[in-house]
Amino acid sequence: MTFQPTPRQLTAIKAALFLLTLLPALHYAHGLWSDSLGANPIEALTRGMGIWTLNFLFLTLCVSPLRKLSGWHWLLRLRRMLGLTAFAYGCLHLLTYLWLDQFWDVDAIARDIWKRPFITVGATAFLLMLPLALTSSHAAIRSLGGKRWQSLHRAVYAVAILGVVHYLWLVKRVALLDPIIYALVLAILLGWRVVERIRLNGPWPTRSTPPAVQPVVFMKRDAAAALGVPKKR
Amino acid sequence: MLIRRPPDLLPSEITPEPLARGRRALLKGLGAGAALAGLGLPQISQAGSLGTLRPSPLSSDEKLTPLKSVTGYNNFYEFGTDKEDPARHAPGRLKTQPWTVTVEGEIKRPRTFSIDDLLKLAPLEERIYRMRCVEGWSMVIPWVGFPLAELIRQVEPNGQARFVEFVTLADPQQMPGVRSPLLDWPYVEGLRLDEAQHPLTLLAVGLYGEVLPAQNGAPIRLVVPWKYGFKSAKSIVRIRFVREQPRSTWMKAGPSEYGFYSNVNPAVDHPRWSQATERRIGEFIKRKTLPFNGYADQVAGLYSGMDLRRFF
Ligand code: HEM
DSSP: OOOOOOHHHHHHHHHHHHHHHHHHHHHHHHHHHTTOSOSOHHHHHHHHHHHHHHHHHHHHHHHHHHHHHHOOGGGGGGHHHHHHHHHHHHHHHHHIIIIIITTTOHHHHHHHHHHOHHHHHHHHHHHHHHHHHHTOSHHHHHHHOHHHHHHHHTHHHHHHHHHHHHHHHHSOGGGTHHHHHHHHHHHHHHHHHHHHHHHHHOSGGGOOSOSOHHHHHHHHHHHHHHTTOOOOO | OOOOOOTTBOOTTTOOHHHHHHHHHHHHHHHHHHHHHHTTOOOOOTTOBOOOOBOOTTOBOSOOOOHHHHTTSOOOGGGOSSTTHHHHHSTTTSOOSSOEEEEEESBSSOEEEEHHHHHHHSOOEEEEEEEEOTTSEEEEEEEEEEEHHHHHHHHOBOTTOOEEEEEEOOOTTTOGGGGOTTSOSSOEEEEEHHHHTSTTOEEEEEETTEEOOGGGTOSOEEEOTTBOGGGSOOSEEEEEEESSOOOOHHHHHOTTTOOSSOBOOTTSOBTTBOOSEEEETTOSSOEEOOGGGGTHHHHGGGGTTOOTTTOO
16 A cells, blocks of 8 residues: 655645654753753753754655655655754754853864864764755755765765764763664664665676666656646656 | 861861751752652652761862752662663662671771661761762762771771772662673772872761762762762772772773773863863853862872873
8 A cells, every 4th residue: 555645745744744853852942941851951952962863864864765665755755854854953962062061162172073083973974964954955956966966965874874973982881772772773774775776786796787776766756846847646 | 287278168166057058958959859759750768867967177168069969860870871860770779778898808807897887987977079070060969978087997907908999789689780791890999098098088878968869879988079970989888908909890991081090180181071171060151170179289199299191
């Protein structure tokens, strides 16, 4: 059974998803307001924004596998919102660090980024997210062209890997369990892609046909939508 | 001998104010405790008051960290890795009666103390100390206890004793966290003998005038206020006087990150973060971290001639 929402249903789904993406932020805002984030609310806030950056990044990476497994191709239409939400939480995470942790002390921040590998890795991940967020619009997809846009946006894999490395690196040894679980989930999400590629194109060395036919088709459809071409249903 | 007193130490001969202030904060804290109880959250044990306490000239006069934070935000990995885990899991699980502390090794009078023996070993004092965690936060806590030096005097170290090792409880029945293979249990800490004999070094049996809550290391723990918090071992069951420098749990876990001395030192960063500043729990703006956590006048002499970057 494949479910295909009407445009109105899709709009409703997007609106609902948008409200859901606000929930973690509202939870933390309320926690700050009501002083219920524990004895060290600023630490809780920084960590909360960090973990939700990663959560939304992972949800973004779930879209392709879910679409493939369920045949619900419209799921692709939710991906940009999930990705941008990850970026928004990333910005909040960075803001809590710059403001509440370092109080805009430029020297200390520069030293931190330079000296502390876990901060260096987090900062790299954040920098890599920037071009992806900036080229998320239909106009950007159009001007880059589907293929170039797609290769640029493969950087999301690097962002996720760096995010997990950042997490693994910052916790104390006894608290490694949570980041290890994240690392395993990421391994599944990325491993699925590798397997898919091999399934479609054969193993790397003998590959002769251009890869990833399927996604390109969908990029085209998205681009078409951006150009206002009505779609057949 | 002239003992220089840092400006934040109150002369107790003049006024037992720290104690009075502790009591006031306790009442406030209990208010918070009652509110917590209403929410069904764990609160300080009912075991009760420790009676009349001697105030101490070694106490700080800084604003106390609220009881709710002192008992609700803890690192006690035997009960889990979140700061809230100890308060969730330790009360009700940790059995502190009966409890014995075996004192052994290079001493003339080895002995196993019951907790009641220890409570009577010396007059209990209130000591308001700053506590600086290696993670970059700090508190001000009104401990109740007696100087470790009193116990050391009674067991009489022989000439061979140079270090003191503290071994803490590791019972998987009571402590779910010790099933984790990521740290080497039981948790072990150590001090040089002269550090252990220093008047600031405390064996604490309570805080805020009450028996020590389970999550803070009941029934008896170490408090060494010029060192990072992890040096102050909780729920101690064995104290050994030894010749060689003990290898502490954290030294085994990360020799490059945790040294034997672990004196609070803003000039020596932890490899993963800076130690120059700290967030006092309850405050917004971070404070500058002080050498030896502000106890340099009393303890810097213990380390004269030592390169504190090497012996971190
Ligand atoms: C300039 C960029 C970044 C900086 C300066 C930064 C800094 C930090 C800091 C200071 C912490 C808290 C450490 C602690 O409390 O001990 C943290 C935690 C965290 N950060 Fe970042 N971060 C950055 C980017 C990112 C990005 C891009 C991601 C995700 C892809 C991320 C994910 C996380 C996670 C998952 C945590 C741990 C949360 C937890 O413990 O539950 N960070 N980060």
